[in-house]
Amino acid sequence: MSDPWKITIPESFTLWKYDFHLFDFRFSALLSANDASLTNLSETEQERAAKFRRRIDRNRFVVGRNILRQSLAAVLNLSPVDVPLRVEKGRPFLDSAKAEACYFNLSHSGNSVLVILSPKYQVGIDVEVLREFSDMDQVAKRVMTNHEFDQYMDLESACRADAFYRLWVRKESILKCMGTGFGIEPNRIWVGHDQKPDSEVDFEGQRFILQQHLFSGPESPHYWAFAYNGSARPVTLKTYRITSDFL
Numbered sequence: 001m002s003d004p005w006k007i008t009i010p011e012s013f014t015l016w017k018y019d020f021h022l023f024d025f026r027f028s029a030l031l032s033a034n035d036a037s038l039t040n041l042s043e044t045e046q047e048r049a050a051k052f053r054r055r056i057d058r059n060r061f062v063v064g065r066n067i068l069r070q071s072l073a074a075v076l077n078l079s080p081v082d083v084p085l086r087v088e089k090g091r092p093f094l095d096s097a098k099a100e101a102c103y104f105n106l107s108h109s110g111n112s113v114l115v116i117l118s119p120k121y122q123v124g125i126d127v128e129v130l131r132e133f134s135d136m137d138q139v140a141k142r143v144m145t146n147h148e149f150d151q152y153m154d155l156e157s158a159c160r161a162d163a164f165y166r167l168w169v170r171k172e173s174i175l176k177c178m179g180t181g182f183g184i185e186p187n188r189i190w191v192g193h194d195q196k197p198d199s200e201v202d203f204e205g206q207r208f209i210l211q212q213h214l215f216s217g218p219e220s221p222h223y224w225a226f227a228y229n230g231s232a233r234p235v236t237l238k239t240y241r242i243t244s245d246f247l
Helices: 043-050 055-076 136-143 146-153 157-178
Strands: 020-026 085-088 091-094 103-109 112-118 123-129 198-203 206-215 222-229 237-242
Touching: 020 055, 020 222, 043 055, 055 085, 055 091, 055 103, 055 112, 091 103, 103 157, 103 222, 112 123, 112 222, 123 157, 136 146, 136 157, 146 157, 157 198, 157 206, 157 222
Parallel strands: 020 237, 103 123
Antiparallel strands: 020 112, 085 091, 103 112, 123 222, 198 206, 206 222
16 A cells, blocks of 8 residues: 655756755645654654644644655765754754755745755745734734835735735745844844845845745645845756645
8 A cells, every 4th residue: 555645756856956946845635634654754853743733733844854854865865764954943954064965944834845955055945825814914013124014004904914925935034044043033134025036135244035936826825935145146946846645
């Protein structure tokens, strides 16, 4: 009997062929209703997975780590469970001996799990399902610069959720690229409300390039963005749509 949760990295994946490799996984309703396989996860990750109360939260975590470990295993020529990951401020890194072999980050929200790898650039990625919530304006005031917030409040109320998430995923991807988490307040970083898919942000002596995208169609809309440090552009991005046997 085949494993319904078998997730396989494409054989065509070769880290050095592109600047960035994006692994894109979407949950179906059937997948969301069943427990993801813990195959390839470390004991510590399995323990962490067991602490999630909601199945979908646990599944997103498990799938993300599974894809991350399989892709890094292909780079390092190791088995997935032997990939030497450590966690700092909630973010996984390769241990110091392997740290420069590959840069990576991952994010999940709604029915999407994204993992991004790069042979060249430190990278951060964030994805958020677009949904309104009651105190969005109050949250916006905390995470936006004063100028960003003034522009946000000038929008029609029906347009604010779209603006909030476009801005939020950009800020989050920069923070994750820096590896600081929320050690830096998001309202210190100006990204603006520009809707261009490609933009630059200077912060604390570093330059970040941002790439922003939207998943739409039959699924719930998801905004996502990735940020990398440096000024090189254009860059090449290869996307792999990852599926399981359980469709």
